[in-house]
Amino acid sequence: MRILFVAALHHPQVLRAAVAATPPGQKPPLFPTSAAQHFWEKALLRRGHTLDVFYRNLPAWGGEIQFQQYTNRWTPGRVATALMHRIPPEINPDYRLRNQRLIAQARQFQPDWIWLTGDNTVITAQTLATIKAETGCKILYVTGTSPIVFSRPVERKAARLYDLVLVNDYYHGIQWLELGAQRMECLPASACDPEFHHPYDLTPRQRQEFACDVAFVGTLIPDNLYGSRIRALEALRDFDLGVWSVHDVPASLKPFARGGALGEDMLEVLSAARLTVNTHGDFMRYGGNMRMFEAAAVGVLQITDDLPGVHQWFTEGQTIVTYRDLDDLRAKVRYYLDHDSEREAIAARAREHVYAHHTYDQRVLRLEGLMQPS
Numbered sequence: 001m002r003i004l005f006v007a008a009l010h011h012p013q014v015l016r017a018a019v020a021a022t023p024p025g026q027k028p029p030l031f032p033t034s035a036a037q038h039f040w041e042k043a044l045l046r047r048g049h050t051l052d053v054f055y056r057n058l059p060a061w062g063g064e065i066q067f068q069q070y071t072n073r074w075t076p077g078r079v080a081t082a083l084m085h086r087i088p089p090e091i092n093p094d095y096r097l098r099n100q101r102l103i104a105q106a107r108q109f110q111p112d113w114i115w116l117t118g119d120n121t122v123i124t125a126q127t128l129a130t131i132k133a134e135t136g137c138k139i140l141y142v143t144g145t146s147p148i149v150f151s152r153p154v155e156r157k158a159a160r161l162y163d164l165v166l167v168n169d170y171y172h173g174i175q176w177l178e179l180g181a182q183r184m185e186c187l188p189a190s191a192c193d194p195e196f197h198h199p200y201d202l203t204p205r206q207r208q209e210f211a212c213d214v215a216f217v218g219t220l221i222p223d224n225l226y227g228s229r230i231r232a233l234e235a236l237r238d239f240d241l242g243v244w245s246v247h248d249v250p251a252s253l254k255p256f257a258r259g260g261a262l263g264e265d266m267l268e269v270l271s272a273a274r275l276t277v278n279t280h281g282d283f284m285r286y287g288g289n290m291r292m293f294e295a296a297a298v299g300v301l302q303i304t305d306d307l308p309g310v311h312q313w314f315t316e317g318q319t320i321v322t323y324r325d326l327d328d329l330r331a332k333v334r335y336y337l338d339h340d341s342e343r344e345a346i347a348a349r350a351r352e353h354v355y356a357h358h359t360y361d362q363r364v365l366r367l368e369g370l371m372q373p374s
Contacts (some may be wrong), residue, residue, distance in 0.1 A: 001043065001371065004111035004137075005030065005053040006102065006123055007037060011262060035292060037117070039193045043360040045074040047368070052109050056122040061098035089124050090153050099127040106131045116162075118143025119150060126159035127130060137162040140371070142189050144290065146283040147175045157231070164370060168288035170309065185370055188308075190290035191360045197297035199351075200271040207272055210258075212242035215273030215300075217266050218338060219281075221248050223227055228305065229279040235257070235326040236277065236333060244269055267298055275301040275336055275343060277329070288313065293358050296320070297351040301336055301343045303329065313358065319350040 009015065011260050014032035030053040031038040044051060055205040089095040102123060106114070114137055116123070126138060141162040146169070147155070159179035166187050167173040169205040169227070173184035202210070215235055222228050233243065243253050246260035261269045270276055278291050287309030295302045296319065304310055306322040314320035321336065336343040 001109060001112040003051045003052075003113045003115050004106060004109050004119070005037065005041075005051065005115045006056055007031075007053060007080065007115070007117040008057040008119065009055040010035060010337050011202065014263060017200075030356055032263070036190050038100050039191070039196070039360040040364070044086070044177070045365040046361065047364055048363075052104055052105070053112075054102050055328055056098060056102070057097070060094045060101070068304065076140040089122055090126070095122050095124075097366055098122055099124055100234065102129060103130055103134075105321070106135055106137070110135055111137045113137055113293065114139045117292055118145055118155075120155050121152055122154070122156075123158075124154055125161060128161050137237075140370075141165045141176070141181065143172065143176075144168040144189055144288075146172050147179060149283040151179075166367070168309075169284045169286040171286045172284075176222050183370075186286075186288075187363065187370075188288045188293070188313075188358075189363075190287055190288070190293050190355050191363045192293050192297035193357045193360050194297070196264075196321055197267065198293050200268045200300045202268060202272055212271035212272070213240035213274045214333060215242050215276045216278075217244045217269055217276070219247055219277075220245055220253065223250060225283060226281050230280050231326065232277060232279040232305075233327055235330055237275065239333060239337075242273070250337065259343070267294070270298040270300045273300055275303060278302050278304045280305055280307060293354050296354040296358075299347050301347040303332055303336070314350070315347070319346065319353045321346065328347045 011032045011034045012150050012338055015029065017030040020034055027039060032053060041051060045056070071268060079294070096269055099122070104142050111230050113129060114128070116139055118141070130345060131137060132139065139162050141164070143165070144167070147187055160175060162176070162181040163183065165173060165176045165181045165184040166189060167176065168188040168190065170186040173186055176184050181205060216233055220230055223230055230250055230253070233241065237256070241256045242258050243256040244258055244261040249257045275296050278295060280287055280289050285307065287307030292302070292304065292310070292313070299319065303321045303323060310320060310322055323332055
């Protein structure tokens with residue numbers, strides 16, 4: 001199949017480094033190694049598919065893609081972004097030109113499928129309808145967040161054009177069906193790539209820098225979206241806790257903040273920890289966030305909140321540990337820190353499990369079946 005990704009490019013500096021490191025004669029990557037799309041790209045290419053990408057957040061008139069650090073404080077950049085979102089993309093000159101360029105690229109590439117990633121604020125329903133009419137392609141919408149909480153009018157207007165929606169959280173899929181999407185499948189966009197997601201050998205300096213009993217890597221603000229996660233980490237402040245986030249951190253957790261960790265850095269952090277806590281965002285009530293499969297592949301014990309999807313993909317006490325409330329979380333963290341052999345055995349089984357059942361190659365095989373004409 002010919003698949004055209006329509007996605008936002010995050011961490012462009014990581015992609016630039018990966019492109020510069022590409023050996024002569026090889027095709028440079030489309031996505032940075034810090035993005036899940038990079039591993040989908042590798043798996044799709046191994047299956048013989050032809051890929052292209054349109055970066056929808058690339059300014060139409062030039063300029064750099066700006067990294068926006070999430071913060072609870074109002075900053076000039078945050079105000080500008082909020083004001084920009086109030087302008088319908090149909091009348092935004094920059095966005096209109098981006099939509100025109102996507103149509104031109106689709107005409108040239110002639111995709112069988114448009115792979116549209118979530119959090120789209122740029123590409124309009126009219127653009128997608130035009131591409132479908134002219135090329136006969138279908139649209140795959142891939143998202144890890146709730147349309148109730150995160151989607152904007154431009155995404156909801158296009159929902160009836162989505163031939164298939166892939167969601168991490170089953171409940172999000174139901175919401176997209178209610179908005180008009182034709183089909184949905186609870187197939188997490190996250191998985192593991194054994195060539196990349198594995199325990200990392202650390203130098204003495206790295207082990208000293210990253211070492212902690214309990215590690216957390218991820219987003220913690222705004223607190224109305226990550227309140228459960230914040231409260232879980234606050235309950236562990238008397239443990240040897242390390243927090244890594246590329247965004248701002250609540251004041252209560254700043255003493256434990258150790259900076260950001262993306263790509264290999266994130267995996268090195270997890271490799272140095274005795275266990276990791278992976279509480280889902282408040283907008284995920286079924287479960288299945290990105291870190292769940294990555295942490296398991298590193299071979300570190302993962303303690304997460306007790307959600308239905310967790311039990312669909314993992315086995316309690318065998319490949320993962322779940323907690324019901326904060327007292328239960330504290331008790332289990334203490335228990336597994338005191339019982340090395342049990343902790344290490346669960347972590348080892350979790351790694352074997354995701355390598356056997358949750359690789360990107362396996363995700364692609366499942367997706368191919370979903371994309372075949374009915």
